[in-house]
Amino acid sequence: AASGxxxxxxxxxxxxxxxxxAGDGTTALTGAITLIATNGTTxxxxxxxxxxADGDTLTVNGKTITFRSGxxxxxxxxxxxxGVSGNLVTDGSGNTTVYLGTAGTPAATVSDLLTAVDLASGVKTASITAGAATLATSFNQTASSVGGGAVTLKSSTGADLSVTGKADLLKSLGLSTSVGGGNATVSVNRT
Known part of the structure; x- marks a missing residue:
């Protein structure tokens, strides 16, 4: 930092x-795995x-990620x-709608969901022009990712990360051991 x-x-x-x-129990989780199984392919x-499902939500640091069909x-x-970017529509302040897609249309992926989490936490930002969103990783931040079948969540440098949502979804991403339709919370604290 500069002096002063x-x-x-x-x-x-x-x-x-x-x-x-993935849903078949053997295919390793990747960023390309879809949130819904298109054409019944597990x-x-x-x-x-x-x-x-349509209307389900995740709460990330007080921001809302809403899932919509279509x-x-x-x-x-x-x-x-x-602004829209792929399967995501964001309000520019961290609230995002994830469009799940339908058979024959591009379905939202694990990477889309991680992008929505990063938008809510401030790790990523959205620049909106004429209804289109350009997404970028914020300065000195590291985006969440998936590799080797495991999801890695990153907090921002400015705040700890808290993700609350359906336990079965978080468990399928390897982020929680809780099961069921009720909510579970994953916390990522800064050091």
Whole structure:
């Protein structure tokens, strides 16, 4: 830091879950695994009990990730101030809608969900122009990812990370051991 300035924040917190699988129980979890199993293919989607349904939500640091069936709207059809990027529509302040897709349309993936978590935590930002969102990783932040079958969540340098949502979804991502339709919480504290 330059003389006379103070750098705020802490070291990014990291939480790596256990290795997860697609709905077939053997295919390793990757960022390309879809949140819903398209065309009934369990090797490319999450297990049926883990798949988010229309209207399900995750709460991340007080922001809301909402799941919707169908395809994301065109940039000309999103609410004023919001922007679309692939299967995501964000309001620019961390609240995001994840469009799950349908048979024959691109389905939202584990990577899409991690992007929505990063938008809510401030790890990523959205620049919105004419209904289109351009997403970028914020300065000095590290995006959440999936590798070797395991999801790694990252906090921002400015705040700890808290993710609350359906236990079966979080368990399928290897982030929780809780099961059921009730909520579970995963916390990633900065060091």
């Amino acid at each position: 300035t103070t750098t705020l924040g802490a070291t990014i917190g990291t939480f790596t879950g256990t290795a997860g699988t 090797a490319t989607g999450l297990a049926s009990n883990a798949q988010p 395809s994301a709207p065109a940039s000309t059809a999103v609410a004023s101030g919001s």
